[in-house]
Amino acid sequence: MTKVSEAGEVRDEKLDAEAEARRLIALAQVRQYPDPVLRMKAHDIETHDAELARLVERLSQLLEDANGLGLAATQIGVLRRVFVFHPDPEEEIVALVNPRVVDASEERIGDDEGCLSLDSVVMPVERHERVTVEATDPEGNDLRLELDGLAARIVQHEIDHLDGVLILDRTTPEARREALAVLRPQPVIAR
Secondary structure, eight states: OBOOOOTTOOOOHHHHHHHHHHHHHHHHTSOOTTOGGGGSOOBOOOOOOHHHHHHHHHHHHHHHHHTBSEEEGGGGTOOBSEEEEOSSTTSOOEEEEEEEEEEEOSOEEEEEEEOTTSTTOEEEEEEESEEEEEEEOTTSOEEEEEEEHHHHHHHHHHHHHHTTOOGGGTSOHHHHHHHHHHHSOOOOOOO
């Protein structure tokens, strides 16, 4: 998922230029719609090893540089069930390995969502207000997270990525048509 910048924030122009350059380099490594890997289902992770640790580190760095809220391994072309996310902007990035929703509230909330793999569009998506997720951390320790609000939305979004589901599949038909009009490559007419 992508972040919305805070209004009224004063920034150093040089740092903004550097941050924007890092963001663009990170986004260049994130698969973009309609890349077929975004529709593929990720495989469970069997071993918590150095390779997994490197993958989590790469995902975390890309998430930071891209200024995002969550990033799944499938979004960088790796079909493994792991993602990283910011449960809160003030907290460290959390990595979830083989995550699954084990409980979800009946209450659902609609809100606009963006996606690092659909960089130019935002659309309304309805999600469970609260979810309980079970997973392991990169070291293999069991985790059980009870999340609500934005953190619950991010986790549902990233688990969808691991299952090959995009926000295009979760939005209204009208919003899907509008998004696809933006995302479809436009023909170039040579003069």
